[in-house]
Amino acid sequence: MSENVTPTVVLDLKGLLCPMPVVKLAGAIKKVDVGAIIEATATDPGVMADIPAWAKSTGNELIKMEREGKVITFWVKRLK
Amino acid sequence: MSEEPQKSVIMLMSGDFDHAFAAFTLATTGAAMGVETTMFFTFWGIKAIQKGNFTGRGLFGRMVGVMNRGGINRIGPSKFNFGGIGRWMFKKMMRDQNVTSLSELRQQAQDLGVKFLVCTTSMEVMEITLDDLIPGVEPAGAAAVLAEAQQAQSQWFI
Numbered sequence: 001m002s003e004n005v006t007p008t009v010v011l012d013l014k015g016l017l018c019p020m021p022v023v024k025l026a027g028a029i030k031k032v033d034v035g036a037i038i039e040a041t042a043t044d045p046g047v048m049a050d051i052p053a054w055a056k057s058t059g060n061e062l063i064k065m066e067r068e069g070k071v072i073t074f075w076v077k078r079l080k
Numbered sequence: 081m082s083e084e085p086q087k088s089v090i091m092l093m094s095g096d097f098d099h100a101f102a103a104f105t106l107a108t109t110g111a112a113m114g115v116e117t118t119m120f121f122t123f124w125g126i127k128a129i130q131k132g133n134f135t136g137r138g139l140f141g142r143m144v145g146v147m148n149r150g151g152i153n154r155i156g157p158s159k160f161n162f163g164g165i166g167r168w169m170f171k172k173m174m175r176d177q178n179v180t181s182l183s184e185l186r187q188q189a190q191d192l193g194v195k196f197l198v199c200t201t202s203m204e205v206m207e208i209t210l211d212d213l214i215p216g217v218e219p220a221g222a223a224a225v226l227a228e229a230q231q232a233q234s235q236w237f238i
Contacts, residue, residue, distance in 0.1 A: 015178050016178065017177065017178060017179050017180075018105065018109075019105050019108050019109040019112065019180075019185075020180055022109055022112045022113070023108050023109065023112045023188060023192070025112070026111075026112035026113070026114075026192075027112075050109075053113075054112070054113050057086065057113045057114065057115070058113055058114045059114075
């Protein structure tokens, strides 16, 4: 998986379709401290575009995103 | 990234299921992205925030209330409705694909702090009262919406 990314929260977004992955992620990030990392898995290919866009406009960091078959895993760090 | 809060205004004119779905999807997503979002419901769009009871006082108002009954679970798609069969079919297809239902999406929008405004002129014309609407809707007019739209970076007319 990844080098040094230890998530505070692991979020299962598999099976959810737009807009729910973004909505759930936004809810989850409010509950963690600044600096915390959320690891999430999703199956909606729309998240490939939506999560970077969400990170950009909310000012949080998308550390990385990986796709293995249908499952997309990404790590987001709360910056503010 | 600017530090100013981003704003978005979504005006829902349509009373169709598909249009309302697009509007609530944009609203919840915007709110999740930290965008201050306002929805303005006008004319047929008011159906999406009605409780679903019969409305109207006079003959015509009651006719509108019966033939064009509101309520989020009652509105049908703009195409393939076939007298309600299409609505049932779309709902089933959405459920099968695990898509969030329209009523859940609306609740989600309210929970995320999306502001709901309703056009008072349309309500007067169609004889719909605030009691016929779900809680949390504020009455407003064109000036209020325009003022919000001028502050917003994105405006949607659906």
